Amino acid sequence: xxxxxxxxxxxxxxxxxxxxxxxxxxxxxxxxxxxxxxxxxxxxxxxxxxxxxxxxxxxxxxxxxxxxxxxxxxxxxxxxxxxxxxxxxxxxxxxxxxxxxxxxxxxxxxxxxxxxxxxxxxxxxxxxxxxxxxxxxxxxxxxxxxxxxxxxxxxxxxxxxxxxxxxxxxxxxxxxxxxxxxxxxxxxxxxxxxxxxxxxxxxxxxxxxxxxxxxxxxxxxxxxxxxxxxxxxxxxxxxxxxxxxxxxxxxxxxxxxxxxxxxxxxxxxxxxxxxx
DNA sequence: CAAGGACCCTGTTTGC
DNA sequence: TGCAAACAGGGTCCTT
Numbered sequence: 629x630x631x632x633x634x635x636x637x638x639x640x641x642x643x644x645x646x647x648x649x650x651x652x653x654x655x656x657x658x659x660x661x662x663x664x665x666x667x668x669x670x671x672x673x674x675x676x677x678x679x680x681x682x683x684x685x686x687x688x689x690x691x692x693x694x695x696x697x698x699x700x701x702x703x704x705x706x707x708x709x710x711x712x713x714x715x716x717x718x719x720x721x722x723x724x725x726x727x728x729x730x731x732x733x734x735x736x737x738x739x740x741x742x743x744x745x746x747x748x749x750x751x752x753x754x755x756x757x758x759x760x761x762x763x764x765x766x767x768x769x770x771x772x773x774x775x776x777x778x779x780x781x782x783x784x785x786x787x788x789x790x791x792x793x794x795x796x797x798x799x800x801x802x803x804x805x806x807x808x809x810x811x812x813x814x815x816x817x818x819x820x821x822x823x824x825x826x827x828x829x830x831x832x833x834x835x836x837x838x839x840x841x842x843x844x845x846x847x848x849x850x851x852x853x854x855x856x857x858x859x860x861x862x863x864x865x866x867x868x869x870x871x872x873x874x875x876x877x878x879x880x881x882x883x884x885x886x887x888x889x890x891x892x893x894x895x896x897x898x899x900x901x902x903x904x
Numbered sequence: 905c906a907a908g909g910a911c912c913c914t915g916t917t918t919g920c
Numbered sequence: 921t922g923c924a925a926a927c928a929g930g931g932t933c934c935t936t
Contacts, residue, residue: 629929660912688930705930707914724914743913745930763931787906796931804929853915853928893908894929 630704631688632769632801633844633865634855638710639685641858642737645712647683649731651675658726660744667750674698674750675729686760687768687800697753702739707854708746711738719860742854769801770841776834783822783830790818791892793833801841805850805865808872808897810836812879817903818896819889843868871897 630638654675659668667674679695690710692700704710708726711719713736727739727748739746751759766782767773782798783789792798793807802810811818813836816829825833849855849863852873856862870880875888879899889896 631930703930705912706928741913742915743929745913747931785905791907794930895927 629706629803629805630855631803631806632841634849635685635688635690636845637849637857637863639683639690642710643683645858646680646737649735650679651729652732653730656727658744661726661748687765687796699751699756701749701751703747705745707743708741709856710858711740711860712858717859764797766797766800769799769837779834780830785822787822788819788891789816789822790896792822794892804894805872806840809840809869812871812898813840815903818891818898
């Protein structure tokens with residue numbers, strides 16, 4: 629389940645692996661990969677000859693700026709991940725490849741995605757802003773724009789705090805694993821309404837958000853199921869998680885068994901004793 | 905605006 | 921043990 633730390637790990641690895649490389653060919657046979665159906669047949673023509681100038685991220689979206697002015701935007705959704713194949717690195721597990729980009733030096737960039745939820749868009753010069761505006765994408769959770777004040781505004785709503793953390797129009801980048809971990813670290817019950825939280829509690833969420841997401845990035849993300857780094861290796865945040873998918877196990881703080889409930893249609897794990 | 909459900913997908917887990 | 925049904929979840933869209 630790629631969230632902000634997994635996407636950031638991917639971006640950093642791809643910068644090292646494919647920045648500045650020239651595209652020799654591009655191929656996909658997965659029509660679901662593109663919202664605009666005409667892209668599937670045009671992808672090779674669209675990308676061949678172009679050069680990857682920069683790689684960035686906003687929330688869970690990856691942004692590849694190309695020399696032509698076009699932008700390749702990608703979302704890994706549930707099971708998607710990028711893999712880099714080169715002379716040094718021939719990953720054995722190359723299943724479910726939905727997009728293959730070959731560079732002039734024969735390095736390959738693959739997008740693998742068992743469930744075909746992942747999406748790729750090719751935007752014309754200048755379209756990125758409206759792309760995100762259309763989706764009402766909020767500030768990224770670890771960007772400088774995500775201040776305490778911004779968080780306070782974004783979370784002062786009627787809905788459950790867990791639902792707000794998951795909502796990409798409130799804060800961008802947090803998914804189901806990290807929302808549970810952040811609320812545990814901040815000692816906030818996932819079903820509390822956002823607007824009922826007092827300043828001190830929002831501050832605790834703000835601190836926990838930075839701490840947990842950065843811990844996730846340092847760990848190279850979580851490889852609970854399908855997520856892999858672009859070299860095929862696993863992240864290890866899953867070994868550090870305190871509550872996510874630990875129903876019945878003792879809370880690391882107070883030993884009370886972790887509970888599981890459903891909030892906003894998502895499995896939610898928390899400690900009923902130390903999260904109020 | 906909020907809440908809930910359907911949908912997209914398929915590997916894995918659960919239940920009989 | 922074996923099989924089918926339920927589940928998992930990010931995001932979008934639709935209805936209530």
